[in-house]
Amino acid sequence: xxxxxxxxxxxxxxxxxxxxxxxxxxxVVAFFLLSFIQIVLMK
Amino acid sequence: xxxxxxxxxxxxxxGAPKNFFQRWCMSTNxxxxxxxxxxxxxxxxxxxxxxxMVIRAELFKPGLQLVQPYFFNQMTTLxxxxxxxxxxxxxxxxxxxxxxxxxxxxxxxALPRMNNLSFWIMPFAFVLLLSTLFLPxxxxxxxxxxxxxxxxxxxxxxxxxxxxxxxxxxxxxxAINIIATILNMRAPGMDLLKMPVFVWSWLITAFLLIAVxxxxxxxxxxxxxxxxxxxxxxxxxxxxxPVLYQHIFWFFGHPEVYIMILPAFGIISEVxxxxxxxxxxxxxxxxxxxxxxxxxxxxxxxxxxxxxGLPMGAEIFFMYATMLIAxxxxxxxFNWVSTMWGGSMTFETPMLFAIAFVILFTxxxxxxxxxxxxxxxxxxxxxxxxxxxxxxxxxTGALFAIISATYYWLPKWCGHMYSxxxxxxxxxNSVVWVNVLFFPQHFLGLxxxxxxxxxxxxxxxxxxxxxxxGGFLFGASQLIFLGVLIHAIWFSKNKATDRVWEGAKxxxxxxxxxxxxxxxxxxxxxxxxxxAHGHVND
Numbered sequence: 001x002x003x004x005x006x007x008x009x010x011x012x013x014x015x016x017x018x019x020x021x022x023x024x025x026x027x028v029v030a031f032f033l034l035s036f037i038q039i040v041l042m043k
Numbered sequence: 044x045x046x047x048x049x050x051x052x053x054x055x056x057x058g059a060p061k062n063f064f065q066r067w068c069m070s071t072n073x074x075x076x077x078x079x080x081x082x083x084x085x086x087x088x089x090x091x092x093x094x095x096m097v098i099r100a101e102l103f104k105p106g107l108q109l110v111q112p113y114f115f116n117q118m119t120t121l122x123x124x125x126x127x128x129x130x131x132x133x134x135x136x137x138x139x140x141x142x143x144x145x146x147x148x149x150x151x152x153a154l155p156r157m158n159n160l161s162f163w164i165m166p167f168a169f170v171l172l173l174s175t176l177f178l179p180x181x182x183x184x185x186x187x188x189x190x191x192x193x194x195x196x197x198x199x200x201x202x203x204x205x206x207x208x209x210x211x212x213x214x215x216x217x218a219i220n221i222i223a224t225i226l227n228m229r230a231p232g233m234d235l236l237k238m239p240v241f242v243w244s245w246l247i248t249a250f251l252l253i254a255v256x257x258x259x260x261x262x263x264x265x266x267x268x269x270x271x272x273x274x275x276x277x278x279x280x281x282x283x284x285p286v287l288y289q290h291i292f293w294f295f296g297h298p299e300v301y302i303m304i305l306p307a308f309g310i311i312s313e314v315x316x317x318x319x320x321x322x323x324x325x326x327x328x329x330x331x332x333x334x335x336x337x338x339x340x341x342x343x344x345x346x347x348x349x350x351x352g353l354p355m356g357a358e359i360f361f362m363y364a365t366m367l368i369a370x371x372x373x374x375x376x377f378n379w380v381s382t383m384w385g386g387s388m389t390f391e392t393p394m395l396f397a398i399a400f401v402i403l404f405t406x407x408x409x410x411x412x413x414x415x416x417x418x419x420x421x422x423x424x425x426x427x428x429x430x431x432x433x434x435x436x437x438x439t440g441a442l443f444a445i446i447s448a449t450y451y452w453l454p455k456w457c458g459h460m461y462s463x464x465x466x467x468x469x470x471x472n473s474v475v476w477v478n479v480l481f482f483p484q485h486f487l488g489l490x491x492x493x494x495x496x497x498x499x500x501x502x503x504x505x506x507x508x509x510x511x512x513g514g515f516l517f518g519a520s521q522l523i524f525l526g527v528l529i530h531a532i533w534f535s536k537n538k539a540t541d542r543v544w545e546g547a548k549x550x551x552x553x554x555x556x557x558x559x560x561x562x563x564x565x566x567x568x569x570x571x572x573x574x575a576h577g578h579v580n581d
Contacts, residue, residue, distance in 0.1 A: 005231075005566060009231075013227050013228065016223075016226065016227035017153045017154070017223045017227045017228075020153075020219075020222060020223045020226055020227060021154070021219055021223055024218075024219045024222060024223075024253055025219070027253055027254065028215055028219075028253055028256075028257050029257070031253075031254055031255070031257040031258055031261075032257035032258070032260055032261050033261075034257075034258065034261070035257070035258045035260075035261025035262055035265075035291050035294075036261055036265070038287075038290070038291060039265065039276055039287050039291065
């Protein structure tokens, strides 16, 4: 029997992708700023 | 936000768009974007390779032969930038794009439009980078590491920095897409510990990319503001410190090495079990070894800087931390050998490249261990020994894995078998000449020949000549690869079966060859016996 994604599962995927992207973009911004902070702190 | 993540209609009846512009420039299809990445990487491979030919031609004999020293420096710098950011990384992203959705049973990447943007940024970045060769003042010539104050003297710095920003944005978007796909788009029943090792290797690599590409962006932004906006981040005259740049650069740079090798580990972990007709030995250990290597890659950056005058405690820490990487790497090498042990092995071209990878990458690993030793590194630093080391890791490591993957999955992509005879010709020529090219460079380095110089002492003449001959013939061997690809894609009459290889397991082999434009619109049923790593009790 071929499994078909239910509407709930599709919604779950959509939310999962959104949550993953939000977290990862925050990490990217944090690491970008980290490089400047590292320089300022080490000076 | 995401088409593939949300669509619930079955559009496998849609074929690829007929219009060339729509199909290739507007594509949101993971297979087409994967193909674009792979073609782009191949073009960049030949451009970067042509720079290498200039370098080896100049070094064929002592004395200045063909090019001016400043142009030689541009060649070494651009060779590295083009090969790292233009060839190796996009090739892995292309393989990931093509294969990850197929391997986890997803209909496409989680963010298909962003996938298109990630690719189409790249050609503009490289046009910008390579255009510097035609500008007054020439291209970047301070090495790919762009250490200040040398790099600040270059008139092309702004172009290079902007190109690197674009590449970084592309890589970050690609990494976010891959993580979002793997974490959210797997078919029901495809548990994390049932995923192929290649998918695992890309998941971990994507996290590395997300952590370090912004740091590179920060470092080069500071270079830019130092040159054009009067800041003094790296200028001692204004209270800055050039060594700080090196710390930040290598905080990016060392994980970058693993970004270029972890997906290669994943590829080899797919190819060897197929041709040994055995499941991979120690699946979980392989996954944890990749994760361990990724973690350690963040705490070893200063081993590139032993010669700058670090405190003794720091040198000892970074030496031991670096040597620790040999443990998970050793686990992987022994597991590949154990997978082959007692297997019904056959030696098709992908397997030949995979076996060469295991042997030659290990040589690169061993010379890396030598370089990790602080007292020894003081002699080896900035010599041809380092050049030999990282070319064994990146050419016979990363590149051989990419070539192996191309032969392995090409029949699935184009639906035709390549010529096994010419594939083997490509392999034997490559494996012989790559060693003629790079092995003598160990001796040159140990004898004290510095890297990045267009002229050298006559004492180094013989090994340089041998290395250059190896270089020309290795370069020529890659034309065989091009011929094999063109023949397989457009002229081969030999149709590929769905499974292609007798011992191949995994979801990607359950779809027809060539893979249809849309796959897994309806999630596949996951059966352990179809998966390469379905039974993970070991």
